Amino acid sequence: MRILLLVAAIVGVFLIVRTLLRSSGKGAPAVPPERVKQQGPVVRCAHCGVHVPHLEAYRAGERVYCSREHALEDARSRDDD
Ligand SMILES: [Zn+2]
Structure with a gap:
């Protein structure tokens, strides 16, 4: 039972880190279109x-x-x- 919890925790951390890396990497180029939209x-x-x-x-x-x-x-x- 402990091993299952450990594996679930590792998978959870892996998924969170991967999501954070993806969102920070592709977020920057989206700034100019938003500016146009605001104006x-x-x-x-x-x-x-x-x-x-x-x-x-x-x-x-x-x-x-x-x-x-x-x-x-x-x-x-x-x-x-
Ligand atoms: Zn004029």
Whole structure:
């Protein structure tokens, strides 16, 4: 009975160590995709065409801009028409 318990303990430790080694070895490269997911979708500036994360974009009506300056410039240039 003691031998069975000993074998079960050794197998348990072996499985735990193997799981830890696998998770630490392949965990690192998964960082960049998570960053993209956190920033959300990307939108295109209506003035210069630069792509910016949805959360950092500026809005003027239905149009989206990369910066406050481009929102103002675009509004000014559209007033001239
Ligand atoms: Zn822009």
